[in-house]
Amino acid sequence: MRHLMSPLDFSVEELDNLMDLAADIEANREKYAHACAGKTLATLFYEPSTRTRLSHEAAMLNLGGNIMGFSSADSSSSKKGESVSDTIRTVSCYADICAMRHPKEGAPMVACQHSTIPVINAGDGGHQHPTQTLTDLLTIRSLKGRLNNLKIGLCGDLKFGRTVHSLINALVRYENIEFVLISPEELRLPDYVRVDVLDKSGVSYKEVVRLEEALPELDVLYMTRVQKERFFNEDDYIRMKDFYILDKNKMTLAKEDMIVLHPLPRVNEISVEVDDDPRAAYFKQVQYGVYARMALILTLLDIHVD
Ligand code: NCD
Numbered sequence: 184m185r186h187l188m189s190p191l192d193f194s195v196e197e198l199d200n201l202m203d204l205a206a207d208i209e210a211n212r213e214k215y216a217h218a219c220a221g222k223t224l225a226t227l228f229y230e231p232s233t234r235t236r237l238s239h240e241a242a243m244l245n246l247g248g249n250i251m252g253f254s255s256a257d258s259s260s261s262k263k264g265e266s267v268s269d270t271i272r273t274v275s276c277y278a279d280i281c282a283m284r285h286p287k288e289g290a291p292m293v294a295c296q297h298s299t300i301p302v303i304n305a306g307d308g309g310h311q312h313p314t315q316t317l318t319d320l321l322t323i324r325s326l327k328g329r330l331n332n333l334k335i336g337l338c339g340d341l342k343f344g345r346t347v348h349s350l351i352n353a354l355v356r357y358e359n360i361e362f363v364l365i366s367p368e369e370l371r372l373p374d375y376v377r378v379d380v381l382d383k384s385g386v387s388y389k390e391v392v393r394l395e396e397a398l399p400e401l402d403v404l405y406m407t408r409v410q411k412e413r414f415f416n417e418d419d420y421i422r423m424k425d426f427y428i429l430d431k432n433k434m435t436l437a438k439e440d441m442i443v444l445h446p447l448p449r450v451n452e453i454s455v456e457v458d459d460d461p462r463a464a465y466f467k468q469v470q471y472g473v474y475a476r477m478a479l480i481l482t483l484l485d486i487h488v489d
Pocket of ligand 1: 306315345446
């Protein structure tokens with residue numbers, strides 16, 4: 184039985200196969216419409232979510248399966264003090280696969296050790312968010328046609344942004360990737376990613392504070408929100424929250440074929456006036472997220488459609 188805790192749980196070849204499957208799903212939706220008939224996905228969300236929970240559910244429904252779950256810790260027995268390991272033992276009796284989001288780093292890992300069904304990490308604290316990474320890789324591959332030879336700018340809250348941590352882990356395995364890390368000093372990428380992943384892999388990267396300085400050279404700009412819920416102090420959040428605002432004016436500095444991604448939700452960091460720019464790809468990214476999760480569910484349940 185396989186789980187998905189980190190993007191590194193799949194080899195590059197397995198990721199290629201998963202993205203090929205997602206592309207086939209996009210092209211032939213009806214072929215997969217009953218692939219998961221009789222199977223149930225449970226979504227166990229101890230933290231707020233719109234896209235991640237609903238896209239897992241949409242993915243299972245598109246595959247002809249069923250869904251169940253809870254969307255806040257308050258509406259589950261966790262409120263009464265139940266442990267994650269007891270909850271997952273219980274859910275293993277009801278469902279065939281589950282996606283879990285939790286504010287504590289490592290909670291989905293604890294779950295998978297007590298589970299008899301595949302567990303998908305749908306975001307654990309400031310740590311990892313592997314299904315967003317599958318979404319991001321599929322979006323870049325579909326829109327840029329490649330996952331190598333790319334200069335990628337990661338902008339915003341690189342300290343707490345789990346989508347950035349997972350994406351870096353995944354992308355260092357491709358050829359000729361360069362990163363530009365764009366953040367204020369206080370929100371720099373933590374050492375456990377910068378030193379342990381970037382330095383170790385020998386990938387080329389630089390850190391800058393000004394977005395304007397980085398923009399002209401990028402193939403992909405990945406914007407992120409300042410992660411309010413991970414700040415200890417409200418004043419620090421207020422000081423940081425509008426540090427970057429991508430607007431029409433700044434977009435004139437970017438290449439004609441750059442794409443702008445964002446895991447969403449957006450707060451102020453991308454002005455709505457950018458939405459009409461053909462380079463704005465963050466809502467296409469939402470759609471790719473459904474295909475990526477359909478491919479993931481089929482892969483973890485080992486279901487093959489001819
Ligand atoms: C992200 C998350 O939850 O980490 N959202 C998402 O799943 N698409 C990004 C964020 O909340 O800023």
